[in-house]
Amino acid sequence: MANYNLKINGKSHTVDVDDDTPLLWVLRDNLGLVGTKFSCGIAQCGACTVHINGNATFSCLTPVSSIGNAEVLTIEGLSEEGDHPVQKAWAEVDVAQCGYCQAGQIMTAVALLKSNPNPNMEEIDNAMNRNICRCGTYHKIREAVALAAKTK
Amino acid sequence: MTTLTKASRRDFLKIAGSSVGGLVIGFSWFSCDSPKMEVLSTEEILSQAKSFNSYLSISPSGDVVIYSPNPELGQNIKTSFPMVVAEELDADWEKVRVLQANLDTEKYDRQLTGGSGAMPHSWERLRKAGATAKFVLVAAAAKAWNVNASEITVEKGIISHKGSGKSGHFGEFVAEAATMTAPEEVTLKDKKDFKIIGTSVKNVDSKEMYTGKPMYGLDFYREGMLHAMIQRAPFGMKIKAVDDSAARGVSGVKDVVTFGTSVAVVGESTWPLLKAKKLLRIDYEPDGAVESTADHDRIFADLMLNGKPDVKRKDGNFDAAFKGAAQVVTAEYQCPFIAHSPMEPENFFAHVKGDKVELIGPTQTPDRARQATAQLLGIPLENITVEITRLGGGFGRRLRADYVEEAVEVSRAMNAPVKVTWSREDELTGGAYRPAVRYRFEAGLDASGNMIAYKLRGVGMNAGNCTRENNFPSGAVANVLIESIEHKSSITTNAWRAPITNFLAYAEQSFLDEVALAAGKDPVQFRLDLLQQAKTSPVGGELGYDVDRMIGVVKAAAEKSNWGKDPNVKQGFSVYYSHRSYVAQVADIAMEGGTPVLKKVTAVTDCGMVVNPIGANHQVRGGIVDGMGHAMYGNLTFENGVPKQKNFDSYRLIRMKEVPEIDTHFLDTGFDPTGLGEPALPPTGGAIANAIFSATGRRLRSQPFIEQKEFSDIKLEIRRA
Ligand code: FES
Ligand code: FES
Numbered sequence: 001m002a003n004y005n006l007k008i009n010g011k012s013h014t015v016d017v018d019d020d021t022p023l024l025w026v027l028r029d030n031l032g033l034v035g036t037k038f039s040c041g042i043a044q045c046g047a048c049t050v051h052i053n054g055n056a057t058f059s060c061l062t063p064v065s066s067i068g069n070a071e072v073l074t075i076e077g078l079s080e081e082g083d084h085p086v087q088k089a090w091a092e093v094d095v096a097q098c099g100y101c102q103a104g105q106i107m108t109a110v111a112l113l114k115s116n117p118n119p120n121m122e123e124i125d126n127a128m129n130r131n132i133c134r135c136g137t138y139h140k141i142r143e144a145v146a147l148a149a150k151t152k
Numbered sequence: 153m154t155t156l157t158k159a160s161r162r163d164f165l166k167i168a169g170s171s172v173g174g175l176v177i178g179f180s181w182f183s184c185d186s187p188k189m190e191v192l193s194t195e196e197i198l199s200q201a202k203s204f205n206s207y208l209s210i211s212p213s214g215d216v217v218i219y220s221p222n223p224e225l226g227q228n229i230k231t232s233f234p235m236v237v238a239e240e241l242d243a244d245w246e247k248v249r250v251l252q253a254n255l256d257t258e259k260y261d262r263q264l265t266g267g268s269g270a271m272p273h274s275w276e277r278l279r280k281a282g283a284t285a286k287f288v289l290v291a292a293a294a295k296a297w298n299v300n301a302s303e304i305t306v307e308k309g310i311i312s313h314k315g316s317g318k319s320g321h322f323g324e325f326v327a328e329a330a331t332m333t334a335p336e337e338v339t340l341k342d343k344k345d346f347k348i349i350g351t352s353v354k355n356v357d358s359k360e361m362y363t364g365k366p367m368y369g370l371d372f373y374r375e376g377m378l379h380a381m382i383q384r385a386p387f388g389m390k391i392k393a394v395d396d397s398a399a400r401g402v403s404g405v406k407d408v409v410t411f412g413t414s415v416a417v418v419g420e421s422t423w424p425l426l427k428a429k430k431l432l433r434i435d436y437e438p439d440g441a442v443e444s445t446a447d448h449d450r451i452f453a454d455l456m457l458n459g460k461p462d463v464k465r466k467d468g469n470f471d472a473a474f475k476g477a478a479q480v481v482t483a484e485y486q487c488p489f490i491a492h493s494p495m496e497p498e499n500f501f502a503h504v505k506g507d508k509v510e511l512i513g514p515t516q517t518p519d520r521a522r523q524a525t526a527q528l529l530g531i532p533l534e535n536i537t538v539e540i541t542r543l544g545g546g547f548g549r550r551l552r553a554d555y556v557e558e559a560v561e562v563s564r565a566m567n568a569p570v571k572v573t574w575s576r577e578d579e580l581t582g583g584a585y586r587p588a589v590r591y592r593f594e595a596g597l598d599a600s601g602n603m604i605a606y607k608l609r610g611v612g613m614n615a616g617n618c619t620r621e622n623n624f625p626s627g628a629v630a631n632v633l634i635e636s637i638e639h640k641s642s643i644t645t646n647a648w649r650a651p652i653t654n655f656l657a658y659a660e661q662s663f664l665d666e667v668a669l670a671a672g673k674d675p676v677q678f679r680l681d682l683l684q685q686a687k688t689s690p691v692g693g694e695l696g697y698d699v700d701r702m703i704g705v706v707k708a709a710a711e712k713s714n715w716g717k718d719p720n721v722k723q724g725f726s727v728y729y730s731h732r733s734y735v736a737q738v739a740d741i742a743m744e745g746g747t748p749v750l751k752k753v754t755a756v757t758d759c760g761m762v763v764n765p766i767g768a769n770h771q772v773r774g775g776i777v778d779g780m781g782h783a784m785y786g787n788l789t790f791e792n793g794v795p796k797q798k799n800f801d802s803y804r805l806i807r808m809k810e811v812p813e814i815d816t817h818f819l820d821t822g823f824d825p826t827g828l829g830e831p832a833l834p835p836t837g838g839a840i841a842n843a844i845f846s847a848t849g850r851r852l853r854s855q856p857f858i859e860q861k862e863f864s865d866i867k868l869e870i871r872r873a
Binding site: 078100133135139140141 | 358781806808
């Protein structure tokens with residue numbers, strides 16, 4: 001066990017955990033930030049996607065000891081009221097079915113639009129291909145990313 | 153047409169309220185006790201929502217709270233049910249709040265999610281609840297204004313009387329309304345006057361979902377709660393010995409508990425448990441048949457030939473007709489076991505306190521969770537409460553209460569509140585699969601290419617009846633024989649979205665294409681000819697489907713997909729009836745420089761009246777993506793009772809780049825709404841396989857497609873416009 005000082009959503013948090021603890025479980029079990037989801041645990045589905053220094057990252061395979069001073073952004077830090085342009089686009093297009101994958105989808109989309117503000121459809125597909133939606137909301141995800149790119 | 157409907161004794165209506173509180177309307181399906189008086193303010197209604205199960209509460213400030221009894225797993229019932237109540241109430245949708253109700257078998261009937269049955273079951277009841285509330289509110293206003301109730305109109309939560317110029321919101325009349333007796337009969341709206349039903353209403357939980365609020369079972373946390381993860385035995389095995397010393401050595405592990413064939417590691421957070429579980433050394437020994445996929449192949453072959461069939465349907469004399477046929481077609485189709493893979497893994501919270509139990513989590517059948525717990529602990533049902541969280545998908549997996557019982561077991565053993573969490577490996581190896589099935593079809597044609605004999609024999613692994621004997625083409629063929637054979641496997645199965653038909657439809661619709669080809673007929677015309685036969689002179693007894701409605705979707709799908717019009721587009725057709733709805737689909741493959749490109753699936757659905765178009769569209773597209781993904785990739789194979797595919801790296805799910813365009817259409821046939829969580833899935837595999845055949849000449853008779861040798865050199869691309 002060791003103390004880690006993490007910068008998450010603009011605030012600093014100290015946690016006392018084993019150094020191999022994935023960021024996902026620090027967020028969920030230690031900090032109560034449960035918007036970041038667990039699904040596969042092996043970097044295959046994207047449900048656990050957060051940003052580390054702005055890059056979309058699978059938190060299920062990111063040991064807490066690897067984070068250092070990096071800025072972590074989770075779905076909870078995107079906006080207080082759900083009015084980040086990508087969240088608004090998601091609500092407008094009414095993307096979710098069960099909704100479980102959607103926090104991860106949104107975090108991947110936000111990272112994409114940051115690095116590529118005007119992606120074409122193929123670029124959207126390539127970026128979003130890392131996130132699985134078991135309910136099959138892919139058409140709407142695509143639509144929402146395109147809408148967010150237009151409205152941001 | 154306006155419908156007058158009478159509340160039956162069973163559907164006893166309850167009105168409760170008081171002069172200082174709100175109006176509460178609920179149905180009491182089983183009891184006929186006298187109306188209960190409740191004193192509730194808006195805040196109280198909201199804060200007591202967890203214990204007060206009713207359909208609808210209206211506070212003095214005019215806020216409308218509608219309770220949704222059925223578990224929400226993405227089928228959008230939490231939005232569509234309240235729409236129906238609000239419609240008859242003429243509420244302002246903007247002022248409606250929706251809350252998930254707890255399990256209450258006295259107040260709700262059929263509080264489960266499965267079989268696409270919620271809407272057809274509750275449609276009229278929900279309408280009555282709304283109409284009854286409106287009736288008493290209008291009566292209260294008429295009394296207050298001393299006018300005739302028939303002159304009063306209601307719009308968006310505002311009650312008005314034109315003659316006197318008076319108007320007021322719902323809340324102003326709830327105190328008076330709450331003293332009234334529920335009418336025996338209420339008038340339901342004419343469907344053409346619907347203002348909310350039939351419009352696209354967005355998901356009521358959008359904001360919570362998109363801001364990451366705790367709402368799923370896995371997000372549930374209670375101070376002092378312990379976590380548990382469980383190692384389950386391979387199929388057909390039991391525990392011989394457990395060495396848990398290494399697991400206990402992981403910091404954060406509190407205890408290791410063994411029960412039945414399971415070993416639970418318990419601790420204060422999840423990560424140590426994921427590690428400790430891998431360090432358990434468990435010796436197993438056989439406790440029944442320990443099966444591998446190779447055994448299943450042998451069992452299929454043997455039972456197909458020598459099994460004793462359960463005859464499900466027999467019209468005419470198949471054997472004689474087949475023998476005398478001018479031409480015969482036979483083929484076998486097979487599907488593997490697959491897992492449900494909801495994105496939220498199984499989990500449940502249980503707190504056993506003496507002879508009382510609190511259960512919280514994701515379940516499609518809260519009542520079954522309660523029954524299982526009562527049986528396990530030998531306590532009365534009343535001692536158990538079940539709170540339903542939002543479900544991160546279900547697909548049938550959460551119809552089983554196995555993971556609820558586990559939470560109860562561990563909570564009892566630890567004498568503490570416990571949440572059991574499954575990993576993805578647990579989910580894929582933990583049983584409750586869609587059964588593996590093999591079908592053999594035989595068809596006989598007369599000299600003019602008419603199908604005069606049709607036989608289906610199915611062999612399923614724990615599949616129960618693996619046929620749907622009263623479905624098409626039964627009724628359309630003079631000599632029909634439908635048989636089912638079951639192998640009792642140690643590999644546990646469970647209903648999987650569109651049980652049986654999720655694969656049977658593909659096999660049957662592909663085989664019918666084979667027959668159409670042999671008969672030299674266009675696949676659509678071939679089906680229409682059969683349906684015409686079923687319509688004009690139906691063969692045999694009961695038919696499960698409405699012939700006209702099926703003809704309707706077949707014709708519409710042919711038209712919407714431009715069937716057979718473009719020589720550059722190779723198409724595949726499929727149509728299926730399930731869960732009271734009709735769906736026809738056409739898959740389009742364009743040949744581009746010698747490469748087949750799957751571009752589009754057109755779907756025409758007849759699910760009666762569409763309650764929420766945006767939600768209906770979701771269900772159809774989601775069902776098609778699901779059907780396609782599992783037909784293409786889904787496969788679990790076994791080695792000595794253990795699945796070889798353990799996570800999404802080897803068990804492939806469909807992704808963003810693998811879905812074609814989906815063009816959805818709905819037929820308004822004037823029927824009451826039927827279910828839509830499942831019916832769009834069954835036809836998809838057949839439409840795609842038939843399109844692949846028409847583009848490449850390769851017939852795919854087994855799933856998953858990508859693992860078939862017929863498919864190995866086909867470079868199918870999937871691309872959207
Ligand atoms: S949970 Fe991290 S990628 Fe699936
Ligand atoms: S909405 Fe259910 S998994 Fe994506």
